[in-house]
Amino acid sequence: NSHVTVAEVGSLTSLNADVVSAASNKIASDVSLLTTQNFYEVDKNGELVANPSFGTVKVVKESPFTVTYSFGKEAVWDDGSKMDSTDLALAVTAAKNAEFNSIHFGTSLSGASIVGTPKAGDSSLTLQFDKPIADWKTVVDVTVPAHVVGKFAEIGGNVAAVRAGVISAIVEKKTEVLAKLATSYTDAFKPSANVENFVANGAYAFTEVSATKVVLKAQRDYRGLHSGIAETVNVLPFEDNASAYKSVASGKVDVLA
Numbered sequence: 001n002s003h004v005t006v007a008e009v010g011s012l013t014s015l016n017a018d019v020v021s022a023a024s025n026k027i028a029s030d031v032s033l034l035t036t037q038n039f040y041e042v043d044k045n046g047e048l049v050a051n052p053s054f055g056t057v058k059v060v061k062e063s064p065f066t067v068t069y070s071f072g073k074e075a076v077w078d079d080g081s082k083m084d085s086t087d088l089a090l091a092v093t094a095a096k097n098a099e100f101n102s103i104h105f106g107t108s109l110s111g112a113s114i115v116g117t118p119k120a121g122d123s124s125l126t127l128q129f130d131k132p133i134a135d136w137k138t139v140v141d142v143t144v145p146a147h148v149v150g151k152f153a154e155i156g157g158n159v160a161a162v163r164a165g166v167i168s169a170i171v172e173k174k175t176e177v178l179a180k181l182a183t184s185y186t187d188a189f190k191p192s193a194n195v196e197n198f199v200a201n202g203a204y205a206f207t208e209v210s211a212t213k214v215v216l217k218a219q220r221d222y223r224g225l226h227s228g229i230a231e232t233v234n235v236l237p238f239e240d241n242a243s244a245y246k247s248v249a250s251g252k253v254d255v256l257a
Contacts, residue, residue: 035200070124152188
């Protein structure tokens, strides 16, 4: 029954940390740190370290600069779906197309191209960059599950079918489907969306989402780099610093981020 209530300043418009506006990006990013993993993460000493249980990143060719991103056994969404090349391909596609409003648009990821023809279910994806980059370990950041984005974009079928549909749209450059995916990339994770859309792969899972409160619960079987400390984390958005400080002073919240 341990719990921590955290005050955040800003509005909550979407919990996809890759697309939200500057006003709410910090809230979504902080929540994402608790609910998702990455190939490399910052440890308690501030050092960037590998997260091998989640996956590996390997430079396979220096010229042209080519990198393979592979998921490990712990890379599983909490609805039971294993993370695969679809999640990676969608993140890359978002970075390369302005319609997705990705914060990675215009970065080094925008200059990446997918090597070969990816298939849903593959555990890895290889990217070729137009020039060597310094951030190759961290450039790919999967913030949301591709099958949730695809389902919201009206790609039908079970999880495998939806993932196959997302890959097909990317590989075959299906304009209409990609446009729906771009909209879904934000809209599927608005606070008003069904809580089932908020699928995690990190130390915490979502139990409640609204514009005024996000409730997270520690995943007891989590084996990643950073495990949960409190069983429940409540995240409360505030309009400004003054109101957030007041809530800390009154004991309504434990800490102001």
